[in-house]
Amino acid sequence: MDISEIWSTVFSFQDYAEILPLVSNSLIAGALLGLVGGMIGIFVMLRDMAFAVHGIAELSFAGAAFALLIGTNVVLGSLVGSVLASLVLGLMGAAAKDRNSIIGVLMPFGLGLGILFLALYEGRSANKFGLLTGQIVAVDTVQLGLLAVCSVVVVVALIAMWRPLTFASVDPAVAAARGIPAGRLSVAFMVVLGLSVALSIQVVGSLLVLALLITPAAAAIRVTSNPVLTVSLSVAFAMTSVVGGILLALAGSLPISPYVTTISFLIYLVCRLIAWRKDKVRHSEKMAVVAA
Amino acid sequence: MPVNNATAVTAPAPVVRLRNASLSFGARPLWDGLDLDIAPGEFLAVLGPNGSGKTTMLRTLMGLQELSGGSVEVCGKPAARGSRQVGTIPQQRPFDDNTPLRARDLVALGIDGHKWGIRLKRKAMRERVDELLELVGASAYADRPVGVLSGGEQQRLRAAQALADDPRLLLCDEPLLSLDLHHQQAISGLIHRQACDHGAAVVFVTHEINPILQYVDRVLYLAGGRFHIGTPEEVMRSEVLSELYGSPIEVFESNGRIVVVGMPETVNHAHPHQGV
Numbered sequence: 001m002d003i004s005e006i007w008s009t010v011f012s013f014q015d016y017a018e019i020l021p022l023v024s025n026s027l028i029a030g031a032l033l034g035l036v037g038g039m040i041g042i043f044v045m046l047r048d049m050a051f052a053v054h055g056i057a058e059l060s061f062a063g064a065a066f067a068l069l070i071g072t073n074v075v076l077g078s079l080v081g082s083v084l085a086s087l088v089l090g091l092m093g094a095a096a097k098d099r100n101s102i103i104g105v106l107m108p109f110g111l112g113l114g115i116l117f118l119a120l121y122e123g124r125s126a127n128k129f130g131l132l133t134g135q136i137v138a139v140d141t142v143q144l145g146l147l148a149v150c151s152v153v154v155v156v157a158l159i160a161m162w163r164p165l166t167f168a169s170v171d172p173a174v175a176a177a178r179g180i181p182a183g184r185l186s187v188a189f190m191v192v193l194g195l196s197v198a199l200s201i202q203v204v205g206s207l208l209v210l211a212l213l214i215t216p217a218a219a220a221i222r223v224t225s226n227p228v229l230t231v232s233l234s235v236a237f238a239m240t241s242v243v244g245g246i247l248l249a250l251a252g253s254l255p256i257s258p259y260v261t262t263i264s265f266l267i268y269l270v271c272r273l274i275a276w277r278k279d280k281v282r283h284s285e286k287m288a289v290v291a292a
Numbered sequence: 293m294p295v296n297n298a299t300a301v302t303a304p305a306p307v308v309r310l311r312n313a314s315l316s317f318g319a320r321p322l323w324d325g326l327d328l329d330i331a332p333g334e335f336l337a338v339l340g341p342n343g344s345g346k347t348t349m350l351r352t353l354m355g356l357q358e359l360s361g362g363s364v365e366v367c368g369k370p371a372a373r374g375s376r377q378v379g380t381i382p383q384q385r386p387f388d389d390n391t392p393l394r395a396r397d398l399v400a401l402g403i404d405g406h407k408w409g410i411r412l413k414r415k416a417m418r419e420r421v422d423e424l425l426e427l428v429g430a431s432a433y434a435d436r437p438v439g440v441l442s443g444g445e446q447q448r449l450r451a452a453q454a455l456a457d458d459p460r461l462l463l464c465d466e467p468l469l470s471l472d473l474h475h476q477q478a479i480s481g482l483i484h485r486q487a488c489d490h491g492a493a494v495v496f497v498t499h500e501i502n503p504i505l506q507y508v509d510r511v512l513y514l515a516g517g518r519f520h521i522g523t524p525e526e527v528m529r530s531e532v533l534s535e536l537y538g539s540p541i542e543v544f545e546s547n548g549r550i551v552v553v554g555m556p557e558t559v560n561h562a563h564p565h566q567g568v
Contacts, residue, residue, distance in 0.1 A: 042392065160408050167405035170391055170438075171398075173382045174453060177354050177463075178406050179374015221392045225437035230392040 008252075019250050025144045030246050032151040033203055033212060034239030039158050040196045041217025041234055043189060046169040052089055053213050055103035056197045059085035059110035061206035063198075064131050065117035074131070075146050078201050083194040085110065090190030114206075133205040133257050147202065150195050157192045165189060166227075203242055204257045211261040212238055219264075219271035223278075237267045304332050305368060307461050307493035308353060313362035315348060321517045322348060326362070328512065328521060332460070332491040335484065335507045337498060337524075340514035341537075341555070346497040349514070350463045353495065354378060367460050374406065379459030379492075381467040381483070384447050389439040395449055396421050396434045402453025424452040428482055444475025451482050462486055464496045468503055480504050501528070502549045524550070 044053055063081020067074045085106060092102055114131070158165075168175040168182040176182055200212045216237035220230045245260030306329035314324040322345030330336050338346050351357035352364055355373035364371045366378060387393075393401075399421050404411060411417060425431045428448040433441060438449065447467060454462060464483060468476045484507040486492045496504060501511070501524065511527040513520045515536040520527050527533075528550050533541040542553040 045390070046392070159410060162410065163401065163405050163407055166393075167401045170387065170393060171385075171401075171450075173385070174380060174402070174450065175405065176356065177378075177380035177382070178402075179355075179372075180406050221390050225392050225394050225439070227392055227394075227397050 016251060023246065023250060025141065026246050027243055029144055029147050030203060030242035031239055032148060033199055034216075034242045035235055036151050036154050036196050037200055037212035037242075038216050038220075038235030038238035039155065039231060040193060041213050041215075041238065042221075042231055043158075043165060043169060044193070044213055045217045045221055046166065047189070049193070050210060050214050051100055051103050052086075053193070053197060053209060055089070055107040055110070056082045056085045056194055057201060057206040057209045058107045058114070060194075060198050060201050061131055062110045062113040062117065064201065064206075065114040065121070068123070068131070069117045069121045073142075073146070075143050075198070075202060078131075078206075079146075079150065079195065079198040081110070082198040082201075083191060086190040086194030086197070087187070090187040130255070131201070131205060132207050133255055143202070147199055150199055154192050154195050154199070157188065161185060161188060203246075204260050208257050208261055211257075211264045212242065215261075215264040215268050216241065219268040222268075222271040222275040237264065241267065306331055307334075307367060308495070309363075309365040309368075311363045313352075313364055314360050315345060315352065315357070316360050323514055323517065323519050324361075326519060330461075330493040330495065332493055333487050335487050335494045335496065335504075335509045336512060337496050337501055337504060337508045337510070338512045338514065339498060339501060340519075344514040344516070346514060347465055349512075350380075350465055350495065350497055353461065353463055354380065376457050377460040379454035379457065379462045379486075381447075381450050381454045381462070381464045381479075383466045383469050384443045384450075384471060386443060387438045387441075387446060391437065391439045393438050394435050395430060395438055395441065395445075396425065398438050398449050399424050399430075399452045399456070402450075403456045420456075424456055427455065428452040429478060442475075444471045444478075447471060447475060447479055448482075451479055455482070455486060458490060458492075459486070460492055462492050462494045464494065464498075466498055467496075468498070468500075476503050480507065483507075505548070505550065528552075 044050060060078040060082030063084075064074045064078035066081075067077020088106070089099060089102060092098070118131070164175070164180045165185055167178070168180050168185055172182060196213060197209055200209045204212055217230075217234040219237055220233035224230055224233065241260050241264035244263050245256050248259040248263075249256040308328065308330040310326050310328040313326040313328075315322045316324070338349060340346050348357055352359060353366060353371055355366075355371040355375065366372075366375060396418075400411075400417060403417065403420060403424075422431070422434070425434050428451050430445065430448045430452060433445060438446060441449075451467070462483060467479055467483070471479065480503055483494055483496065484504075487494045487507070496508075498504065501508065505524060508524050510521060511524050513527050513533070513536060515533075516538060518536055520532050520536055522532075528543055530541060530543045533543060533552065537556055539556050540554060544551045544553065
């Protein structure tokens with residue numbers, strides 16, 4: 001394969017206008033996932049739970065693989081897997097140290113189970129690969145309904161607990177003194193996180209969920225500390241990555257996930273660059289004040 | 293039967309009322325038979341070695357820790373978690389560099405961080421936050437990220453959070469630890485002002501009495517399962533501390549500072565049935 005062939009595999013805008021209407025469901029799903037990922041990512045960062053997200057994703061993969069094997073709804077399977085995993089983490093791993101070791105134990109177990117189920121499955125192999133690295137170019141209406149309902153649940157729950165959850169995440173001691181029920185909030189958050197992971201897996205696959213649930217929020221936090229602006233940017237970054245990724249993927253004949261992860265990574269790089277320049281300016285201003 | 297003109301001369305109702313209060317962890321008593329009234333405007337310092345139950349005492353007043361025996365009332369009601377009449381200033385713990393909050397957002401959380409849903413009345417909130425920032429002298433960095441502020445600056449914000457509801461009782465858990473002298477004076481001055489201008493009772497847990505000595509009305513000294521209550525002059529004496537610690541301790545006064553010499557690493561646990 002020479003360069004031009006690779007290029008036309010990655011980007012080819014032939015028949016673009018005809019394909020576009022066929023994927024409108026996917027685009028709606030993508031926008032919803034962007035909203036969910038951008039919002040919950042802020043709390044994943046605040047609560048230092050990147051590793052937990054990865055662990056939940058592997059159990060979600062096991063659930064989805066089992067659903068594929070027994071021929072039921074894959075989205076439902078991955079939802080069950082990830083909510084179970086996040087409940088276990090929420091109830092057992094209160095301390096970060098405990099949590100990480102529990103995740104370390106659960107993650108390979110989940111991945112192993114998933115591989116077992118896939119090995120037993122005799123259907124199309126594209127389905128198998130899709131669970132790990134992203135699949136749904138064509139979301140059917142049933143799946144879209146389920147995705148939409150879960151997204152609404154996540155968004156409403158996050159808005160409802162936004163302030164107490166922020167408080168308990170950034171300053172647990174003062175929040176506890178204020179009577180905020182940190183324990184119950186933490187379990188509620190884990191359930192919501194489980195839902196979000198299961199949703200994200202539908203687009204980018206279980207190996208790449210961090211690109212949706214961490215990278216946009218991490219990028220936003222780099223460039224601002226205004227909370228409203230942080231959330232808005234994070235959601236905008238996540239939506240751009242997913243929707244942009246789907247649109248670009250249509251032009252080539254590759255899965256969605258490399259496009260999504262690349263866009264979200266590039267946004268992160270740009271944000272780091274902006275933060276670096278801002279720090280430099282601030283630093284030189286400080287030096288000027290000291291010198292004066 | 294109380295008569296109206298008689299109530300005018302009686303002392304105001306205590307903010308904190310502990311009666312025969314005891315607390316133990318397993319078989320180890322932290323303190324026992326503690327009777328204590330803290331009046332409005334009173335500044336009580338709680339001293340004692342590590343593990344003597346100072347912080348647990350605060351948790352009891354916050355309603356986060358149940359007594360093993362006796363009763364504890366705050367503002368006439370059993371201590372309950374999340375009371376709006378209680379403000380808390382904790383030990384300084386730094387915020388993460390990348391915390392997506394500005395100084396003003398942290399103070400706002402102290403005002404309404406316990407409420408569900410989205411914040412309404414943003415304008416009124418902004419004004420209240422500005423007032424509080426002004427009160428603690430933090431207006432200059434109101435819009436800076438909390439993660440880049442110094443420990444002392446962050447601690448001023450926590451003081452602003454604690455003062456947000458004009459609390460009747462202010463609980464301080466070593467709030468001056470690891471702060472420089474300038475910030476120590478500013479924070480302890482703020483706490484004192486809440487006591488003398490607003491009539492709040494202050495319970496101030498500390499290892500080091502000197503930074504607050506000028507404000508302290510009474511000292512509660514906890515050690516080895518025993519305690520002693522009195523004015524600083526009454527408690528910070530060689531005989532009292534020697535008895536509490538069960539080993540000889542010397543207390544000196546020099547230039548208005550109290551110097552304690554011979555503090556043991558651990559405290560001999562005295563059991564009531566063991567005579568001297």
